Amino acid sequence: MKKLVFLAVCMLASAMVYAGGYRVSLQGNKSLAMGHTGVALIDSSELVFFNPAGLVHLENKLNISAGASGVFSNVVYQNETTGAFAETDSPVGTPFYLYGSYQVNDWMAVGLGVYTPYGSSVSYEDDWAGSHLVNNIELAAIFVQPTLSFKISDVLSVGGGPIYVTGSVNFNRNLSRTLTDLEGNRSEVTIDASGVNSWGWTAGVMLRPTENLTIGANYRSEIILEADEADADFENIPNSPLTPFVDTKASAALPLPAEMTVGVSYKFCDKWTAAFDFNRTFWDVYESLDIDFADAAVPDSFNARNYKNASTVRFGLQYDATKMFTLRGGFYHDESPVQNGFFAPETPRNDSNGYTAGLTVNVSDRFQIDASFLYLHFKEVDASYDAYSENGVAAPFGGKYKSSAFVPGLGVTYKM
Amino acid sequence: MKNTFKYIALAAVVGFTSCEPEFENTVTDTGFYDTGSADLSNYVAVGNSLTAGFADGALYISGQNNSYPNIMAGQFALAGAGENFTQPLMSDDLGGLLLGGVQVAQNKFVLSAGANGPFPAVLEGTPTTEVGTSATGPFNNMGVPGAKSFHLVTPGYGQLNPYFGRFATSGTATVVGDAASLNASFFSLWIGNNDILSFATSGGLGVDQTGNLDPATYGPNDITDPNVFAASYSGILDALMAGGAEGMVVNLPDVTSIPFFTTVPFAPLDPSNPDFAAQIPTLNATYAQLNQAFAFLGVSDRSIFFNSNGPSPVVVHDESLADVSESLTQVLIAGGLDVPTATIFGLQFGQARQANADDLLTLTSSSAIAALNTDRMAALMALGLPEASAAQLSVNGLTYPMEDQWVLIPAEQTAIANANNAYNATIEALADARNLILIDARGELAEIAATGVDYPGGVLTSQFVTGGGFSLDGVHPTARGYAYVANLAIERINRKYNANIPTVEIGNYPTVQVHNNGGGN
Numbered sequence: 031m032k033k034l035v036f037l038a039v040c041m042l043a044s045a046m047v048y049a050g051g052y053r054v055s056l057q058g059n060k061s062l063a064m065g066h067t068g069v070a071l072i073d074s075s076e077l078v079f080f081n082p083a084g085l086v087h088l089e090n091k092l093n094i095s096a097g098a099s100g101v102f103s104n105v106v107y108q109n110e111t112t113g114a115f116a117e118t119d120s121p122v123g124t125p126f127y128l129y130g131s132y133q134v135n136d137w138m139a140v141g142l143g144v145y146t147p148y149g150s151s152v153s154y155e156d157d158w159a160g161s162h163l164v165n166n167i168e169l170a171a172i173f174v175q176p177t178l179s180f181k182i183s184d185v186l187s188v189g190g191g192p193i194y195v196t197g198s199v200n201f202n203r204n205l206s207r208t209l210t211d212l213e214g215n216r217s218e219v220t221i222d223a224s225g226v227n228s229w230g231w232t233a234g235v236m237l238r239p240t241e242n243l244t245i246g247a248n249y250r251s252e253i254i255l256e257a258d259e260a261d262a263d264f265e266n267i268p269n270s271p272l273t274p275f276v277d278t279k280a281s282a283a284l285p286l287p288a289e290m291t292v293g294v295s296y297k298f299c300d301k302w303t304a305a306f307d308f309n310r311t312f313w314d315v316y317e318s319l320d321i322d323f324a325d326a327a328v329p330d331s332f333n334a335r336n337y338k339n340a341s342t343v344r345f346g347l348q349y350d351a352t353k354m355f356t357l358r359g360g361f362y363h364d365e366s367p368v369q370n371g372f373f374a375p376e377t378p379r380n381d382s383n384g385y386t387a388g389l390t391v392n393v394s395d396r397f398q399i400d401a402s403f404l405y406l407h408f409k410e411v412d413a414s415y416d417a418y419s420e421n422g423v424a425a426p427f428g429g430k431y432k433s434s435a436f437v438p439g440l441g442v443t444y445k446m
Numbered sequence: 447m448k449n450t451f452k453y454i455a456l457a458a459v460v461g462f463t464s465c466e467p468e469f470e471n472t473v474t475d476t477g478f479y480d481t482g483s484a485d486l487s488n489y490v491a492v493g494n495s496l497t498a499g500f501a502d503g504a505l506y507i508s509g510q511n512n513s514y515p516n517i518m519a520g521q522f523a524l525a526g527a528g529e530n531f532t533q534p535l536m537s538d539d540l541g542g543l544l545l546g547g548v549q550v551a552q553n554k555f556v557l558s559a560g561a562n563g564p565f566p567a568v569l570e571g572t573p574t575t576e577v578g579t580s581a582t583g584p585f586n587n588m589g590v591p592g593a594k595s596f597h598l599v600t601p602g603y604g605q606l607n608p609y610f611g612r613f614a615t616s617g618t619a620t621v622v623g624d625a626a627s628l629n630a631s632f633f634s635l636w637i638g639n640n641d642i643l644s645f646a647t648s649g650g651l652g653v654d655q656t657g658n659l660d661p662a663t664y665g666p667n668d669i670t671d672p673n674v675f676a677a678s679y680s681g682i683l684d685a686l687m688a689g690g691a692e693g694m695v696v697n698l699p700d701v702t703s704i705p706f707f708t709t710v711p712f713a714p715l716d717p718s719n720p721d722f723a724a725q726i727p728t729l730n731a732t733y734a735q736l737n738q739a740f741a742f743l744g745v746s747d748r749s750i751f752f753n754s755n756g757p758s759p760v761v762v763h764d765e766s767l768a769d770v771s772e773s774l775t776q777v778l779i780a781g782g783l784d785v786p787t788a789t790i791f792g793l794q795f796g797q798a799r800q801a802n803a804d805d806l807l808t809l810t811s812s813s814a815i816a817a818l819n820t821d822r823m824a825a826l827m828a829l830g831l832p833e834a835s836a837a838q839l840s841v842n843g844l845t846y847p848m849e850d851q852w853v854l855i856p857a858e859q860t861a862i863a864n865a866n867n868a869y870n871a872t873i874e875a876l877a878d879a880r881n882l883i884l885i886d887a888r889g890e891l892a893e894i895a896a897t898g899v900d901y902p903g904g905v906l907t908s909q910f911v912t913g914g915g916f917s918l919d920g921v922h923p924t925a926r927g928y929a930y931v932a933n934l935a936i937e938r939i940n941r942k943y944n945a946n947i948p949t950v951e952i953g954n955y956p957t958v959q960v961h962n963n964g965g966g967n
Contacts, residue, residue: 424903425902425904426902434467
């Protein structure tokens with residue numbers, strides 16, 4: 031039965047949306063319900079992601095958590111000067127996770143995690159007003175992370191492990207605001223890369239100064255996805271030596287930035303747990319998305335991004351209502367890494383507030399069902415992408431954007 | 447239990463789909479934009495090729511879709527007005543015309559890449575727009591390529607002009623009559639360009655008819671008398687405004703600042719071209735004889751000399767010069783030249799001079815310059831010249847003065863400017879008297895030609911091919927140029943009627959289409 035669930039989830043796995051940049055913070059239903067806190071929460075094997083140092087503290091010998099979310103996220107765009115309007119029709123994203131940990135002895139636990147912390151899926155109507163920047167994009171990355179967790183003392187534990195990433199991206203946009211073939215079809219390019227692999231690592235530390243207070247810190251390394259053999263497919267190119275676009279290979283590098291998290295959790299009044307996390311994501315590595323086409327005749331594409339480092343603050347509360355139910359709620363404020371003048375419609379993210387809730391149903395001593403819900407609220411934003419130019423003259427693309435995301439999630443926890 | 451799950455699932459689906467992001471005020475909401483006190487519910491555009499959306503030497507569907515009236519109507523529609531703007535669309539995007547299966551108008555130009563750089567080439571293909579198969583008019587866009595002011599009030603004009611013939615409501619219909627039958631609530635009128643333009647593009651082949659009040663006697667390349675223009679214009683406005691319509695008029699730009707006249711320099715002969723450089727000594731030796739005769743006759747300003755170190759002007763025929771053919775022949779004979787040669791020289795150079803900065807060479811002259819004029823060669827051989835000598839004396843701009851059709855000389859430019867000023871004065875006075883918006887196309891083109899106009903992502907200039915403002919015929923705007931005109935009009939409507947109609951991003955409108963014939967798309 032569990033195996034079936036896992037397979038079904040894996041088959042859904044493709045693309046996801048939202049959170050600052052293309053980071054998708056949906057790495058566990060228990061944590062998400064508490065505002066996606068977790069670096070200092072000792073509750074389940076979701077710790078494989080949130081802080082491997084905590085795994086060694088789990089009460090049970092074997093802990094397995096699996097789950098997925100449905101990301102219903104869309105964006106509307108309008109330009110009030112021209113009357114242009116567009117809305118995305120993005121496919122539902124289905125990020126997932128599977129974590130397991132096993133207590134080897136009193137001072138060591140091993141774990142394994144498979145999860146999808148990055149992704150993006152945005153589909154505008156073809157040839158919309160910003161089609162020279164993006165028509166549609168699908169970005170997905172699956173992380174696999176073997177993990178070790180050691181108890182140094184009753185107060186101090188550490189943990190970490192290597193991360194193997196396999197990613198894919200499919201990106202389509204028009205070549206300019208006006209270029210068409212003779213029939214008037216807009217000239218476009220699709221970049222497709224899959225099986226792009228890379229390595230990174232994570233490490234964490236946990237302190238338990240008292241029975242009720244836990245302090246955690248976790249670092250996740252930067253991982254650069256380098257696609258060297260992407261396929262570039264040019265369509266609707268005029269028959270002219272003046273437009274030398276031919277299908278070719280392309281290379282590009284997409285950084286998945288490093289992330290530092292510190293946090294605390296505190297148990298109080300018997301049934302309550304409060305958690306606070308602070309994330310700092312080092313987005314400044316994402317300076318530019320440069321596409322180098324193998325065919326020398328095809329001009330390379332340089333797309334400034336100039337992301338800045340961004341912080342997220344997270345609060346979560348848990349209440350053990352009954353033996354059967356555990357209730358959770360949370361809030362977070364997610365700062366966008368996108369700077370003024372670099373608001374590209376492929377990841378149209380401004381600052382957002384996440385409101386979360388969820389519950390766990392203790393079906394038995396061993397088996398739990400975890401449900402969560404996230405509503406991500408974005409303000410209307412007037413923004414532009416100014417780094418696009420034609421013939422050396424900047425052609426800013428701006429307007430109002432409004433995003434929304436609703437993310438119900440469901441998971442299971444098994445322990446013995 | 448099963449049903450409960452179904453309902454929960456259904457509720458979830460409904461819940462999430464109704465949670466799409468929404469702006470507080472969406473541009474697509476009724477009332478976001480408004481037309482103020484203007485009634486734009488029935489917009490009718492009247493004019494010539496500039497109203498029709500003619501570009502690249504042809505009328506074709508995508509050009510029509512980017513006509514300035516259609517762009518305006520599209521923006522009006524965002525403000526909830528005039529969604530049903532109709533146009534007499536051609537049958538294809540090639541642009542040529544067929545009359546009884548025979549092609550009578552060429553296809554559009556595309557920018558073709560050749561060994562010597564890009565050049566406008568006529569797009570290959572068989573057009574499918576048959577003039578005889580009439581479209582059911584009238585249409586909101588009543589722009590008729592080629593029409594002059596008085597043509598719009600000429601009964602049966604459809605029999606003279608296939609573009610109107612396609613959709614005239616009857617054999618005796620007038621353009622303005624058909625337009626008036628639509629009972630416009632708002633109209634635009636841009637007419638009069640061809641009243642001077644055809645004279646200009648023909649290099650002044652026609653006649654300045656100022657003083658002749660009977661347009662029935664005019665030739666196709668003549669300049670219309672300003673009083674005829676004024677009477678026609680007034681009559682058109684009467685007809686369009688009979689039902690109480692308001693509207694806008696567009697004045698006439700200086701036709702001599704369009705790329706058709708600004709692209710080919712007066713001194714196009716470049717000594718870095720070895721074919722030309724090799725001929726320079728012989729040419730100068732031959733012209734030395736002639737220059738002496740010019741000096742003797744007191745017209746040494748007509749001296750002809752080709753520079754080996756820099757560009758040289760072409761030799762042109764200037765019909766405003768005193769004709770010195772006979773005396774020139776006599777002087778050449780006295781100087782020792784044989785009688786037959788001296789006679790031919792006299793005839794050939796009696797009104798010749800080298801071009802100067804005040805002359806405007808037409809865009810079409812570029813392929814004629816330094817080319818062998820076979821007609822002239824045949825004529826000289828008929829006069830008894832051996833083939834080699836005839837050929838030597840028949841090279842356009844080098845030995846055979848550029849004919850009238852290739853050059854707009856100052857006298858011709860003056861005639862154009864006088865008429866242009868008179869027409870614009872009429873338009874301004876009528877606009878003022880009838881409380882119409884006046885779009886100053888003359889001022890706008892002057893700015894585009896002088897400094898260019900900035901827009902997000904570029905500068906709109908009148909530079910041929912690269913400037914973005916003018917299509918490959920050098921006369922008509924590109925879609926981007928038409929979009930610019932549409933924005934001018936929308937801004938004026940917004941101001942006058944306290945309306946809020948969005949403008950367009952002109953950088954989203956195309957300029958010239960690159961395409962090499964052959965090899966499919």
